[in-house]
């Protein structure tokens with residue numbers, strides 16, 4: 001349906017082997033109770049895409065559409081804003097520190113910073129967000145709209161992560177990062193527990209036989225790990241069927257999870273991570289995410305920007321707005337579905353039921369309009 005575009009697929013030799021429990025279920029239950037209690041909480045829709053399913057030669061395709069999540073354009077509030085709420089509650093019970101006396105900070109390529117800024121704004125604490133040089137002005141403005149201070153610096157997302165840590169250490173701020181490393185795991189774990197609600201909603205909305213495959217995009221791996229953990233928690237105990245296969249899809253210019261899987265250890269990829277899929281432009285995996293995905297993921301894929309743009313147009317033709325980072329899973333699925341060897345590797349066939357997540361809408365409306373083209377509604381190929 002798209003392409004042809006070159007892509008890479010790596011079947012994970014460690015898939016399914018037992019390992020660490022990275023996201024205990026009680027943490028998810030706490031996240032679900034908190035987030036579903038927020039006044040503006042509404043589940044996002046799951047769209048069925050029968051035309052795409054037929055053309056791709058599978059039985060069913062469902063796409064969870066996160067564009068409307070809390071009015072922020074992406075799934076990220078489930079994590080960043082929840083982690084801010086947890087942090088403020090913990091600091092209050094630990095030291096009776098009021099939100100007004102707390103500053104939270106993070107690095108972002110757009111969506112996470114917007115979620116943290118929104119969470120801080122709702123609960124009345126200060127927020128400072130670090131962005132690297134290529135984050136678009138539209139994304140910066142969307143963060144600043146929640147009264148956050150935005151600081152721009154040269155380099156990549158990973159440089160911004162390091163700078164947020166450095167300044168927070170000096171200023172006594174709290175880092176709300178979506179990426180974990182040795183010694184910094186609790187906040188990223190809360191973030192991933194919040195993300196699981198997206199997968200839980202999708203499973204609640206899914207009708208009929210359970211999904212066989214989930215294609216989910218990866219930046220540092222947090223959302224893919226959350227989906228992996230939730231699919232296993234949700235499906236393994238209730239049916240004799242195996243849990244859905246998890247296929248993690250990254251931009252080919254920032255495929256740190258695929259590189260880690262190839263090497264069998266968390267690995268950073270070099271270069272300037274120059275992909276249009278801004279939310280996925282991450283060169284270093286999150287430690288916790290890796291610990292889930294090194295066994296939870298069936299396979300890893302790397303796809304080019306052109307495939308993502310083609311998928312944005314495809315969804316636009318169906319009336320679904322999905323941004324550059326939101327379509328990577330769909331791109332991975334369509335490229336694999338169109339390639340006999342990849343179909344075989346992933347056991348994709350006419351009986352397959354595929355769950356996808358459009359993790360963002362037009363989070364940068366100007367860029368979205370430029371990529372889709374002026375008010376064109378392309379016909380479905």
Ligand SMILES: Cc1ncc(COP(=O)(O)O)c(C=O)c1O
Nearest residue numbers: 111219220221222223279359360
């Ligand atoms: C829209 C979108 N999808 C997916 C991701 C990937 O999430 P993670 O970094 O947890 O892998 C991001 C990250 O910012 C994002 O903004």
